[in-house]
Amino acid sequence: MAKTAVKEKSPSDIGLDTLLGHYKTMVLIRRFEESTYRKFREGKMGGYLHRYDGQEALVTALIPQLELPGDKILCTYRDHAHALLCGTSPRAIMAELMGRATGCALGKGGSMHLIDPDNGFLGGDGIVGGPVPISLGVGWALKYKNTKNVCVCYFGDGAMNQGGVHESFNMVGLYKLPVLYILENNQYAMGTSVSRSTGQPDFVKKAEAHGIAGERVDGMDFFTMWDAAKRALARIRETGEAYFLQVDCYRFVGHGVGDDNTQGWKFYRTEGEVHEWMKKDPIVKLGAYLKDAGVLPDELAEKIDQEAIAVVDDAVAFAEASPEPPLDSLYENVYS
Amino acid sequence: MAVMRYSEALRLAMTEEMERDDSVFICGEEVGQYQGTYRVTEGMLSKFGPRRVVDTPISEIGIAGMATGAAMAGLRPIAEFMTWSFALEAMDALVNHAAKITYMSGGRISCPVVFRGPAGVGTQLSAQHSQSLESWFAHTPGFKVVLPSTPEDAKGLLKTAIRDPNPVIFMENAGIYGQRGEVPEDTDFMIPFGQAAVRTEGSDITLISYSNMVLKCLKAAEALEKDGIHCEVIDLRTLVPLDMDTVVKSIQKTHRAVVAHEEWKNVGFGAELASRIYEQAFDYMDAPIERVGGADVPMPYAKNLERAAIPTDLDIIAAVKRALA
Ligand SMILES: Cc1ncc(C[n+]2csc(CCOP(=O)(O)OP(=O)(O)O)c2C)c(N)n1
Ligand SMILES: [Mg+2]
Numbered sequence: 001m002a003k004t005a006v007k008e009k010s011p012s013d014i015g016l017d018t019l020l021g022h023y024k025t026m027v028l029i030r031r032f033e034e035s036t037y038r039k040f041r042e043g044k045m046g047g048y049l050h051r052y053d054g055q056e057a058l059v060t061a062l063i064p065q066l067e068l069p070g071d072k073i074l075c076t077y078r079d080h081a082h083a084l085l086c087g088t089s090p091r092a093i094m095a096e097l098m099g100r101a102t103g104c105a106l107g108k109g110g111s112m113h114l115i116d117p118d119n120g121f122l123g124g125d126g127i128v129g130g131p132v133p134i135s136l137g138v139g140w141a142l143k144y145k146n147t148k149n150v151c152v153c154y155f156g157d158g159a160m161n162q163g164g165v166h167e168s169f170n171m172v173g174l175y176k177l178p179v180l181y182i183l184e185n186n187q188y189a190m191g192t193s194v195s196r197s198t199g200q201p202d203f204v205k206k207a208e209a210h211g212i213a214g215e216r217v218d219g220m221d222f223f224t225m226w227d228a229a230k231r232a233l234a235r236i237r238e239t240g241e242a243y244f245l246q247v248d249c250y251r252f253v254g255h256g257v258g259d260d261n262t263q264g265w266k267f268y269r270t271e272g273e274v275h276e277w278m279k280k281d282p283i284v285k286l287g288a289y290l291k292d293a294g295v296l297p298d299e300l301a302e303k304i305d306q307e308a309i310a311v312v313d314d315a316v317a318f319a320e321a322s323p324e325p326p327l328d329s330l331y332e333n334v335y336s
Numbered sequence: 337m338a339v340m341r342y343s344e345a346l347r348l349a350m351t352e353e354m355e356r357d358d359s360v361f362i363c364g365e366e367v368g369q370y371q372g373t374y375r376v377t378e379g380m381l382s383k384f385g386p387r388r389v390v391d392t393p394i395s396e397i398g399i400a401g402m403a404t405g406a407a408m409a410g411l412r413p414i415a416e417f418m419t420w421s422f423a424l425e426a427m428d429a430l431v432n433h434a435a436k437i438t439y440m441s442g443g444r445i446s447c448p449v450v451f452r453g454p455a456g457v458g459t460q461l462s463a464q465h466s467q468s469l470e471s472w473f474a475h476t477p478g479f480k481v482v483l484p485s486t487p488e489d490a491k492g493l494l495k496t497a498i499r500d501p502n503p504v505i506f507m508e509n510a511g512i513y514g515q516r517g518e519v520p521e522d523t524d525f526m527i528p529f530g531q532a533a534v535r536t537e538g539s540d541i542t543l544i545s546y547s548n549m550v551l552k553c554l555k556a557a558e559a560l561e562k563d564g565i566h567c568e569v570i571d572l573r574t575l576v577p578l579d580m581d582t583v584v585k586s587i588q589k590t591h592r593a594v595v596a597h598e599e600w601k602n603v604g605f606g607a608e609l610a611s612r613i614y615e616q617a618f619d620y621m622d623a624p625i626e627r628v629g630g631a632d633v634p635m636p637y638a639k640n641l642e643r644a645a646i647p648t649d650l651d652i653i654a655a656v657k658r659a660l661a
Binding site for chain 1 (some may be wrong): 365366369370371373391393394396397398421425449458460461462463464465510631632633634636637638639640641644645
């Protein structure tokens with residue numbers, strides 16, 4: 001039976017075509033992350049690898065609303081999805097993860113240090129809390145130069161306990177700088193839950209204590225995230241003042257490759273808890289909405305998935321065929 | 337004697353000292369419930385309870401401050417940094433407080449605290465996670481600086497560190513946590529600070545290093561032995577205090593030296609060492625001292641670049657050949 005009532009606009013007032021595009025992006029992120037894990041296990045990558053599975057809405061429902069490269073993005077080492085959303089090609093990301101000359105950091109950064117300044121992406125940061133003091137300076141510069149641009153700074157719940165974060169919040173609140181903080185509250189910092197790491201788990205209160213207004217958002221729902229980001233960005237562009245979103249979400253996989261699901265959740269989270277959160281999978285949820293709206297029949301969902309896999313496979317093939325960085329690049333770029 | 341891993345020897349030292357002295361406790365990120373990022377503190381929470389094995393938030397300033405203040409107030413804390421790269425967050429508590437309080441108090445306050453954790457380079461961890469910083473601390477008066485290279489030393493030196501009345505910078509090496517060796521089970525086994533170990537005796541040249549680099553020196557020495565070059569390998573074990581007697585004695589015999597470490601060559605500990613050798617043993621030298629150190633760049637990620645940035649046994653062999661040329 002054909003659907004009669006076909007929705008043309010989403011709750012967030014995004015056209016269905018556009019929304020379908022965002023869905024594709026989230027599928028791409030998921031497939032990309034799965035593939036990085038396999039490639040790491042095959043020995044094609046080294047160092048650390050932190051995946052974004054489950055947190056896709058935090059970037060997909062926000063970064064497309066930015067005016068890159070004028071707006072700036074900072075984030076943590078869990079940065080593959082942020083780079084993808086900023087427009088860094090999957091090929092350049094995969095090549096970076098494999099330490100190739102064609103990588104977005106010329107093979108010098110690896111998974112934790114993806115970067116793409118031409119697209120407004122000022123990089124992933126390996127130091128917990130590290131991006132926050134930097135966001136203060138970026139915000140300062142955006143204001144100083146009289147732009148209407150915003151710096152978006154992603155960081156984790158564990159980072160909220162770093163001293164530098166609070167100094168920076170205080171100064172951002174004091175100087176009234178155009179920074180949007182996205183607290184990726186995936187409930188854990190490695191094996192430490194939020195309740196085991198702070199006496200005040202209401203992160204919004206902490207931002208407010210420094211003069212930064214904020215709110216709590218369900219990061220498992222694309223529309224909620226989109227709307228919160230939209231309001232926050234409009235507010236910052238209008239007032240020039242920072243805003244803080246505590247985005248509740250969950251990482252479906254272990255902290256890093258060393259902590260995969262097979263061992264990780266046994267001693268700091270239960271399998272039951274993980275499965276409860278997986279029921280809120282943001283991709284499944286948006287997919288269900290689109291299907292209900294009549295624009296995502298099963299065949300199309302399958303096609304989108306296959307296309308994502310093809311993009312990832314192409315990135316892998318490109319990376320594997322790319323040369324290592326030339327040895328004389330070792331001493332290049334220590335200074336400008 | 338028992339055969340155990342370097343990481344297990346560290347755990348044994350802490351366990352014995354905690355059993356001996358109630359004022360010893362551990363604090364750090366993931367040291368308890370998670371069983372330690374590198375499993376060094378595995379099982380210690382269930383053994384000693386949360387009063388003495390304290391899981392902290394990711395707050396290095398807090399960890400260093402907690403340990404320093406508790407030491408000033410009569411406890412003997414062991415603060416674990418997940419890696420020494422993250423201790424950079426805590427430099428003020430370390431350098432401006434822990435290292436100076438004894439002096440600033442005219443000796444009325446002592447600060448018996450151990451700051452420990454993995455240091456060193458490798459495994460493609462790149463710029464912010466892969467670096468050696470021992471000279472930063474050796475440069476600061478007030479710290480003792482310890483870098484064990486074997487399981488036996490890991491135990492003996494950590495026990496000495498815990499009983500020492502001063503702040504001790506104890507740098508382990510993640511690359512050798514799994515290395516096995518004989519470790520004395522005697523609960524009073526301690527290795528005094530300031531006593532270098534001669535790992536191999538030789539008559540042609542002295543190789544001086546510490547931590548992981550000692551293993552590379554031994555490998556180089558083994559290869560050179562086949563060419564008829566007899567190297568004496570010295571493991572400094574502690575940079576502060578520094579055992580120059582053992583170094584000078586060796587150079588009086590060999591008349592040549594290579595100083596080697598993984599940290600950056602520029603202003604690295606090898607420069608201090610070479611300078612002291614020139615001051616104390618110049619008349620015995622037959623050739624300029626050769627220095628081997630890391631490339632003076634932030635650590636790159638790519639495997640080939642990383643390999644080029646970290647000094648190897650081959651670099652040591654080349655340095656030996658230059659010194660003997
Ligand atoms: C200053 C500092 N301390 C410790 C670490 C080691 N570390 C890396 S990630 C991590 C957990 C961070 O958790 P959170 O901020 O919640 O971010 P998530 O990984 O959950 O995205 C820790 C302890 C680090 N990188 N930097
Ligand atoms: Mg987290």
